[in-house]
Amino acid sequence: MSDSKELPPTLRAWAEREIGRVGAVRDASYPREKTRVWELVRPDGCRFHLKIAPQPLMYERETFGLRHAAPALGAGRAPQLRASSAEHLALLTTAVPGSPVNELPLTPAEECEAHRQGGLLLARLHAAGELSRHRRTEAEQALHAAADGADKHLDQAGDRLTANERRLVRTLADQLRLVGPLPLAFIHGDAWPRNLLWSGARKAAWVDFGRSRFAPAVQEFVLLACGVWVDKPALRTACLRGYGRDLTPEEQHALKCLTALDAVSRLTWGQDNDDPHVTAHGRRTLDRLTAGAFA
Template sequence: MSQTKPLPTTVQRWAEQRTGPVVLARDASHDWHRSRVWELAGEGGARWYVKASPSAKFFARETRAYRHVVPTLGHSRAPQLLDSRAKDLALLLTVAPGAPAPGLGLSSAAWRAVHAQAGMLCARLHEAGELDRGDRAEAEGFLGAAADGAEKYLGRAGDRLTGGEQQLVRDYAAQLRRVGPVPLGYIHGDNQLLH
């Protein structure tokens, strides 16, 4: 587990301009060195999250997504952006209703329903509308970037893959370079189960 990251005082003061007094700020970061997320509790039990993006690029991408794409998911299906602060790469978000599925002890049928709902929400993201110029340029380069990254991931896999499995990955990477134009849409860049 990573070390607890305290919420910077300047960020808390900024958040309090929108939320009112914060009585508790708890590190809610994922176990990843660049994750910086805090759960804020206000008087009367109100809760919010502050997320500090790892880079200006991610901050711009997430801010744009929360402003223009997330609302297409429908009310209460995702956190809503209350404010953003470029100086600290910080986003102030509402708390989405519900609880993380991994901690609920769900049956196989319930897990299928969770995955079906996640798939439906991802489909809504894909159909959220035309990409702006910057998003379009990034999306058009994605297949090439994925192909270029294959060797990096093969290096990380090391001897866990056989020679045949490594060649299969290289063959698929080569196919990505030849796919040609594909329909473009928004995607969720971190769609995974949380522990």
């Protein structure tokens, strides 16, 4: 795939066969990400997004999620898949009204309501999708798979972690393997404020399903627990109120273990890709875990 911001003519022609003539095209990709996204606007004003996934797995996950699970969120609460092309790893979806909640000047009450609705939508998503035998097995093994990746992350981190931090991460990875059965769900997999939209009609929506999959439900909350919940605990309360339940003690412990693995991954990725924000994100989580502040 080319790094050009221009929409390839072959993809434009494909999209126009599906939705009709396109009047305007705007690059809507996020900086530093390999996924390419364009906003397509028809002459009648209807908006669509054309996305090229960076790898087949993300294409397959997003296609499955949009077809079989996202419709459970309700009209306007997630993109609708209009067409997909495995050849180009391309997805054509409707554009959802709203902007990312982290980019809006919301009042505390508005932000809490957005996250409450976000939690409600996650509950609907978690109940969607058919958990076949193969998918159930994969979901049940997800925590072990995450724990097995600890050594790889620690090797990549090298001397960026202290000896105490390395021991802590290994301990939490070992504990993650001992966690008993947890509730399984079809998770969004990338649930953080950038992917939670809030519209002028005071409606929330989730976008970007490229990491959606069957997994323990608690894995949904790792990014939130490492991010916005730290600075704004009221948003945790709001999200879980919308979700309909709090995390069980077993899920809460698993979440602590998962945040340690996420922190090491982000610390190394951020430094290797010259992204100080991601690096700081991972460092802060590690510091909190080391200080015993995670709860």
